Amino acid sequence: MKARRDVFQAIADPTRRAIIGLLAGQTLTLNTVAGNFNISQPAISKHLRILTECGLVTVVKQGRERHCTASLQALQEVIQWAEQYRAFWNSRLDTLEDLLNEAE
Amino acid sequence: MKARRDVFQAIADPTRRAIIGLLAGQTLTLNTVAGNFNISQPAISKHLRILTECGLVTVVKQGRERHCTASLQALQEVIQWAEQYRAFWNSRLDTLEDLLNEAE
DNA sequence: TCTTTAGTAAACCATTTGGTTATATTTTAT
């Protein structure tokens, strides 16, 4: 009954978005991921935990290493959410104009 | 030189996403927005400030009222970011399979 | 077997977040 991590919250952090960018297309060891940032390895561990908790990253244990792979289909939720508003922002300039007229 | 609010962080909060949903297609008073939630008016004020700081909402002062309109084209940034990874998640099942084979 | 190496876990810390209540401030209505 665990409230599974929210993907919106997961991608809110720039470091986590960078990790996603790094893992897109390639599987990397946790340590290798950490090597790309100026923060400590435990900090990266935490970020990766959050990313796995919402399904954005899959970690496979292999010997003493953790192989991290991006599972980015979880991003579909984000796209779907944002996409539903496309109709609105297409008419945005008009709306703003109306608004300013209304306000005089 | 203000670091303009991050839209990713803005949409991380569920209440703010709900406000966006509420304002999509209709301009509402701050108070009317607040009426749709169980939290105090100052709390809504803060959320709206964050939403305006990243351009997702425009507030027009009209007398003593604030008319809030969604400017959702700012969501394009989110879609664009996520969309760039579509190619990766399409091949996801294979990748995961490879991964498991590799791991035996 | 002994020592690296890879990663986790725990304890801690400062800052941010999301909320509160209470008190202004500014329009509008009476």
Add this chain to the structure above:
DNA sequence: ATAAAATATAACCAAATGGTTTACTAAAGA
């Protein structure tokens, strides 16, 4: 002129966040 309404501002608070360091555990090499 006064009262009510719409919002802002301030002071405050608990919990979450993003980071640290310091062990600890487990696998791999020498």
